[in-house]
Amino acid sequence: MTTVTMRGPRHRDDPGRRRNQRRRLAVRRNVTAYGFLCGALICFAFFSWYPMVREVVLSFQRTNFVDAPVWVGLENFVTVVQDAAFGPAWKNTVAFTVLALVLGYGVPFVAALVLNELRHARAYLRLVVYLPVMLPPAVGVLLFQWFYEPESGLFNQVLGFLHLPPLDWLNSTDTALVSLVIVSTWMNLGSGTLIYLAALQTIPGELYEAAELDGAGLFRRIRHITIPQTKLILLVMLLLQIVATMQVFIEPYLLTGGGPENSTVSVVYLMYQYAFNFGNINGGNALGVMLMIVLMVFSAVYLRVSREDES
Amino acid sequence: MPNLADLTAVPGAPGTTPPSAPAPPARRPKRRGRRPRRIESEFRTAVSPHRLNSPGGRIVYWTVLVVVVVSFTAAFVFPLYWMVTGAMKSTEELVRIPPTFLPSKVTFDAYAEAWELMDLGRLLGNTALYAGGAWLFTLAVDVTAAYALSKLRPVLGKLILAMMLATLMIPPMVIMLPAYLTVKDLPLLGWDLLNTPWAIWLPAAANGFNIFLLKRFFDSIPRELLEAAEIDGATPGRILWSIVIPISRPILGVVSILTVVNAWRDFVWPLLVLTDDEKMSVSVGIANLSAQMPQNVLIASLVMASVPTIVVFLVFQRHIMAGLTAGGLKG
Numbered sequence: 001m002t003t004v005t006m007r008g009p010r011h012r013d014d015p016g017r018r019r020n021q022r023r024r025l026a027v028r029r030n031v032t033a034y035g036f037l038c039g040a041l042i043c044f045a046f047f048s049w050y051p052m053v054r055e056v057v058l059s060f061q062r063t064n065f066v067d068a069p070v071w072v073g074l075e076n077f078v079t080v081v082q083d084a085a086f087g088p089a090w091k092n093t094v095a096f097t098v099l100a101l102v103l104g105y106g107v108p109f110v111a112a113l114v115l116n117e118l119r120h121a122r123a124y125l126r127l128v129v130y131l132p133v134m135l136p137p138a139v140g141v142l143l144f145q146w147f148y149e150p151e152s153g154l155f156n157q158v159l160g161f162l163h164l165p166p167l168d169w170l171n172s173t174d175t176a177l178v179s180l181v182i183v184s185t186w187m188n189l190g191s192g193t194l195i196y197l198a199a200l201q202t203i204p205g206e207l208y209e210a211a212e213l214d215g216a217g218l219f220r221r222i223r224h225i226t227i228p229q230t231k232l233i234l235l236v237m238l239l240l241q242i243v244a245t246m247q248v249f250i251e252p253y254l255l256t257g258g259g260p261e262n263s264t265v266s267v268v269y270l271m272y273q274y275a276f277n278f279g280n281i282n283g284g285n286a287l288g289v290m291l292m293i294v295l296m297v298f299s300a301v302y303l304r305v306s307r308e309d310e311s
Numbered sequence: 312m313p314n315l316a317d318l319t320a321v322p323g324a325p326g327t328t329p330p331s332a333p334a335p336p337a338r339r340p341k342r343r344g345r346r347p348r349r350i351e352s353e354f355r356t357a358v359s360p361h362r363l364n365s366p367g368g369r370i371v372y373w374t375v376l377v378v379v380v381v382s383f384t385a386a387f388v389f390p391l392y393w394m395v396t397g398a399m400k401s402t403e404e405l406v407r408i409p410p411t412f413l414p415s416k417v418t419f420d421a422y423a424e425a426w427e428l429m430d431l432g433r434l435l436g437n438t439a440l441y442a443g444g445a446w447l448f449t450l451a452v453d454v455t456a457a458y459a460l461s462k463l464r465p466v467l468g469k470l471i472l473a474m475m476l477a478t479l480m481i482p483p484m485v486i487m488l489p490a491y492l493t494v495k496d497l498p499l500l501g502w503d504l505l506n507t508p509w510a511i512w513l514p515a516a517a518n519g520f521n522i523f524l525l526k527r528f529f530d531s532i533p534r535e536l537l538e539a540a541e542i543d544g545a546t547p548g549r550i551l552w553s554i555v556i557p558i559s560r561p562i563l564g565v566v567s568i569l570t571v572v573n574a575w576r577d578f579v580w581p582l583l584v585l586t587d588d589e590k591m592s593v594s595v596g597i598a599n600l601s602a603q604m605p606q607n608v609l610i611a612s613l614v615m616a617s618v619p620t621i622v623v624f625l626v627f628q629r630h631i632m633a634g635l636t637a638g639g640l641k642g
Binding site: 029030032033034036037039040041043044046047048049050051052054055058065113114115116117118119120121124125126127128129130131132134135136137138139142143145146147151152154157160161186190191194195198200201205206208209212218221222225226243246247249250254268271272275276281284285288289291292295296299300302303 | 350351352353354355356357358359362372375376379380383384386387388390391393394397405406407408409410451452453455456458459460463464465466468471474475478480481482483484485486487488489490491492493494496497498513514516517519522546547548551572575576578579583593594595597598601606609610613616617620621623624625628631632635636
């Protein structure tokens with residue numbers, strides 16, 4: 001609005017003309033604005049907004065993309081729930097998420113705490129921890145596939161060097177899921193570490209000085225200053241990580257194909273299989289809707305948390 | 312209150328070293344005295360500087376430093392070293408037990424073979440085309456949109472912005488199937504974009520996070536600057552091109568690199584929409600052929616597929632980390 005009032009004074013003699021002029025300018029401004037917006041509106045409409053709606057619609061339909069789609073109520077959901085892989089898929093997805101939290105949530109924070117205390121080699125360490133994040137994920141995953149080789153793979157060689165028995169890694173129902181978590185954590189650790197590090201660096205040094213004068217030791221300073229000061233970012237990262245890891249797909253897709261014995265099948269992987277291997281895209285959509293509902297809960301909490309941050 | 316400084320100087324802490332600059336070691340003339348060199352602190356952290364420089368503290372500090380440097384190198388650099396050198400070994404040497412730490416005879420045959428057998432030249436070329444186009448589209452579409460939302464403030468602008476940001480809450484994997492169907496048969500137009508670069512370019516531009524970053528930056532450009540130009544008769548397009556874009560170079564750098572790197576690294580979307588051998592991106596192409604390749608050839612292809620992103624990272628570290636923290640703190 002200010003843009004318009006700036007031009008106003010030129011016509012201050014005639015209020016009617018001035019109002020007209022103002023309206024004309026407003027219309028012109030809107031036309032220009034929508035001209036600028038149209039590319040984004042088209043892209044978002046086609047590739048974000050419409051698919052969101054269609055995801056839900058398709059989950060209640062049966063369609064082969066030749067005949068008109070038929071509304072089938074909850075039939076797709078029933079089909080999917082009765083699938084033998086349905087239970088394992090959810091169980092594995094949750095287990096993957098929890099294991100990834102155990103490995104990948106605390107470690108970056110501790111790493112950031114330590115990095116923040118170091119006075120040397122900081123640039124090197126920051127660079128190095130982020131290298132795996134920059135690899136294309138398919139490269140990282142295929143690299144670990146080689147490391148997991150039972151005979152000549154790096155990991156069993158290292159275990160042998162330490163006089164430990166070799167593991168079956170991807171080929172055993174006991175270790176397959178953990179193996180996927182290791183790859184995923186290795187590839188993602190760096191971003192968490194650097195985000196925490198940036199957050200730690202915003203903590204005012206006076207707080208530590210004051211606490212020290214009050215006689216607080218190192219661990220009490222971490223507990224009563226560092227953690228409260230970074231509480232929000234810790235919470236945000238927790239939610240983001242949960243949402244990201246629950247969508248695990250590429251690791252089972254490339255490394256195990258969901259096996260052995262469904263021990264690594266994930267919800268998104270099952271969704272992919274429904275659409276592209278079982279020829280039942282509506283089943284895939286039903287799974288997608290279920291996952292969306294679960295993840296929306298976390299997203300909603302995330303939204304709340306970041307709102308609190310703004311205010 | 313985000314402002315220009317937020318994004319240009321992330322990680323935005325008072326007195327931190329910028330990420331690209333190596334931490335300056337305490338460089339002072341070597342004293343031949345009895346006192347060891349003091350560990351300098353640029354800013355106060357949890358550990359007290361006095362404790363750090365006590366004899367015990369110094370020992371602990373150097374021990375921790377060595378342990379961290381060694382373990383980080385082992386965890387993050389060694390696998391990459393193993394990959395690069397593994398591809399230089401012959402097939403027999405690669406399966407030898409115990410493995411050789413250095414290739415006994417360095418050979419680049421596997422690299423040459425990978426280039427030939429997997430047609431890596433084409434895969435890399437395809438990926439460059441997808442990433443480059445995604446970059447151009449994203450900039451053109453998102454910059455103009457963010458400018459309109461930030462400075463022209465049209466009717467319903469707030470709603471549009473909210474709907475764009477809402478897409479950040481939608482897990483991308485969940486809408487992967489309907490998005491695939493959309494690309495396969497574009498609504499209203501009926502075009503089949505599968506196996507065309509458009510299938511990558513157009514969805515890449517629908518990026519709520521870019522809109523968010525750009526709009527936040529444009530909001531911080533002082534109004535007076537643009538109003539002065541407007542009074543001189545500059546059109547909004549002219550203002551965008553001659554004033555807003557030149558000022559916004561830092562954020563444009565962040566958005567550009569995020570877009571290119573993400574397009575290069577993406578796997579799932581190209582897996583769905585570029586299924587033709589001739590059209591595949593490098594990640595999908597390698598994954599597709601991985602089972603048929605000898606181990607050392609596969610590894611060589613992995614090295615070559617990761618060189619571009621690693622080089623981009625080494626060159627644009629600062630922008631990448633700025634984008635990371637901008638996303639992490641406010642995304």
